[in-house]
Amino acid sequence: SLSLAAPAFAQGQLPKLVTKNGRHALLVDGKPFLMLGVQANNAANYPSQLPKVWPAVKAMSANTLEIPVAWEQIEPVEGKFDFSYVDLLLKQARENDTKLVILWFATWKNNGPQYAPEWVKLDNKRFPRLINGKGEMKNSLSPHFRATLEADKKAFVALMRHLKAADPDHTVIMVQPENEVGAYSAIRDFSPTAQKIFDGPVPSELVKALGKKPGTWKAVFGKDADEFFYAWSIGRYVNEIAEAGKRELPLPMYVNAALRDPFHDQDPFTYSSGGPTWNVLDVWKAAAPSIDALAPDIYMRESEKVRKTLEQYGRPDNALFVPEIGSDKAYARYIYDVLGHQGIGFAPFGLDYTGYSNYPLGAKTVDAKTLENFGVHYRLLSPMAREWAKLSFEGKVWGVGEQEGGKPETLDLGGRWNVRITYGEWQFGSIEAPWMAKAEKQPDREIPDAGALIAQLGPDEFLITGYRARLTFGSAKGEQFMVSRVEEGHFNEAGQWVFDRVWNGDQVDYGLNLTTLPQILKVKLATY
Numbered sequence: 001s002l003s004l005a006a007p008a009f010a011q012g013q014l015p016k017l018v019t020k021n022g023r024h025a026l027l028v029d030g031k032p033f034l035m036l037g038v039q040a041n042n043a044a045n046y047p048s049q050l051p052k053v054w055p056a057v058k059a060m061s062a063n064t065l066e067i068p069v070a071w072e073q074i075e076p077v078e079g080k081f082d083f084s085y086v087d088l089l090l091k092q093a094r095e096n097d098t099k100l101v102i103l104w105f106a107t108w109k110n111n112g113p114q115y116a117p118e119w120v121k122l123d124n125k126r127f128p129r130l131i132n133g134k135g136e137m138k139n140s141l142s143p144h145f146r147a148t149l150e151a152d153k154k155a156f157v158a159l160m161r162h163l164k165a166a167d168p169d170h171t172v173i174m175v176q177p178e179n180e181v182g183a184y185s186a187i188r189d190f191s192p193t194a195q196k197i198f199d200g201p202v203p204s205e206l207v208k209a210l211g212k213k214p215g216t217w218k219a220v221f222g223k224d225a226d227e228f229f230y231a232w233s234i235g236r237y238v239n240e241i242a243e244a245g246k247r248e249l250p251l252p253m254y255v256n257a258a259l260r261d262p263f264h265d266q267d268p269f270t271y272s273s274g275g276p277t278w279n280v281l282d283v284w285k286a287a288a289p290s291i292d293a294l295a296p297d298i299y300m301r302e303s304e305k306v307r308k309t310l311e312q313y314g315r316p317d318n319a320l321f322v323p324e325i326g327s328d329k330a331y332a333r334y335i336y337d338v339l340g341h342q343g344i345g346f347a348p349f350g351l352d353y354t355g356y357s358n359y360p361l362g363a364k365t366v367d368a369k370t371l372e373n374f375g376v377h378y379r380l381l382s383p384m385a386r387e388w389a390k391l392s393f394e395g396k397v398w399g400v401g402e403q404e405g406g407k408p409e410t411l412d413l414g415g416r417w418n419v420r421i422t423y424g425e426w427q428f429g430s431i432e433a434p435w436m437a438k439a440e441k442q443p444d445r446e447i448p449d450a451g452a453l454i455a456q457l458g459p460d461e462f463l464i465t466g467y468r469a470r471l472t473f474g475s476a477k478g479e480q481f482m483v484s485r486v487e488e489g490h491f492n493e494a495g496q497w498v499f500d501r502v503w504n505g506d507q508v509d510y511g512l513n514l515t516t517l518p519q520i521l522k523v524k525l526a527t528y
């Protein structure tokens with residue numbers, strides 16, 4: 001049986017991403033941690049902007065801030081480093097009791113080198129850009145040149161060395177080298193240097209990893225050769241940087257992906273080719289063993305697409321982590337799907353008061369209401385975040401966000417039991433019952449915002465929580481059964497379960513109605 005009691009924290013332990021029996025946990029202070037995160041806007045990485053960031057982190061009850069550190073700001077002049085922003089960021093994160101994920105914006109920040117220092121991005125000779133298949137030079141640095149890799153690596157190593165000294169308590173829990181790597185309007189680099197490598201053999205590590213026969217890229221991968229070659233090339237480049245950084249301070253490192261269509265093949269010319277999209281995850285796994293996770297940035301609102309993406313990235317060999325998701329209300333309920341897929345963290349993008357919003361990807365405006373769309377879920381989850389992370393790592397968990405139209409669904413809870421999840425119900429009766437036909441509809445149901453989480457505590461015992469959802473347990477084999485005890489409670493600071501009351505009567509007669517209140521229930525089922 002699972003113990004929910006948390007052992008004492010071990011301070012100063014290095015954060016670590018661990019895998020056991022195909023399940024994953026991000027260990028912070030030695031114990032599984034659930035990241036309830038938020039990512040700051042792209043130009044929030046300056047001392048002047050931080051006061052506009054922390055109030056949003058607070059308002060959302062986030063426990064982690066993801067924020068850029070730009071190559072141009074730490075090495076404006078080659079070889080001269082300035083970590084004053086990093087130091088201020090660390091100090092303020094500690095004061096705000098918030099963990100950090102550092103986003104290393106360097107060679108690639110979405111295809112381009114805008115965040116590279118001028119001495120890099122204006123020196124095309126020393127740091128060449130790529131040439132696409134049409135012979136056009138694009139504003140994206142090529143991964144095939146040593147000078148570029150060495151320069152980026154040197155700066156990243158300096159950053160990690162600095163963190164090692166300046167952050168002994170590990171306020172920084174993860175690092176993201178680069179951002180949404182890959183190239184737009186180019187499948188790969190076709191420059192003579194690149195072409196020469198492309199015409200050579202596929203490296204034996206990759207041939208072996210994918211169970212292929214040796215040969216040239218074209219011979220081994222056919223129509224996928226250009227993209228696979230580029231994914232491998234960028235993967236090796238990022239891996240070398242991550243590996244060198246980890247030699248200074250081995251924090252967990254992940255690479256985020258700008259996604260392609262999750263269901264269909266899409267022309268790589270139209271997305272960030274070479275990044276870890278679902279079709280090249282195995283190439284990336286082989287290319288970048290120093291990268292702990294490949295992580296999807298989700299800017300698709302449809303639950304079908306989101307769920308497919310979570311399946312693609314949550315694998316026994318890849319911890320599911322969503323470092324970016326759109327910032328408006330429609331995305332908020334996906335926290336439940338991410339946790340249902342045993343995700344280790346979740347972070348909407350661009351929620352701060354620096355004055356930018358990325359509609360139509362995310363919200364039109366970023367204000368207190370926008371933050372609260374996520375805040376309601378974070379406030380529900382934060383008191384039990386450690387316990388959830390532990391249950392997710394060691395046991396069986398399920399979770400779903402409301403689908404479009406409040407479509408009900410039934411989850412199989414491992415054989416004996418199932419649970420039907422319905423939305424838009426009043427607490428009494430059922431909207432599906434004819435005698436309820438005259439009852440009003442629940443208000444504010446146009447944008448799906450509900451979700452439910454279930455964790456198995458024992459053969460016939462479950463922990464449940466959620467938001468605006470009704471959970472009705474059932475016997476998978478049609479046995480006569482009853483909900484024998486429903487205990488409402490909460491977790492205290494030490495992670496121990498505190499009993500508050502037993503739900504009975506109206507509270508259980510029409511399923512278990514999770515409302516907008518932060519409710520956590522332990523449910524026991526029995527046959528008779």
Ligand code: N0T
Pocket residue numbers: 042110179180258297299300324349358361
């Ligand atoms: C994201 C963000 C930021 C379906 C956009 C998303 C962030 C970067 N890029 O605000 O720039 O740094 O990682 C790209 C989405 C592609 C379009 C998807 C259409």
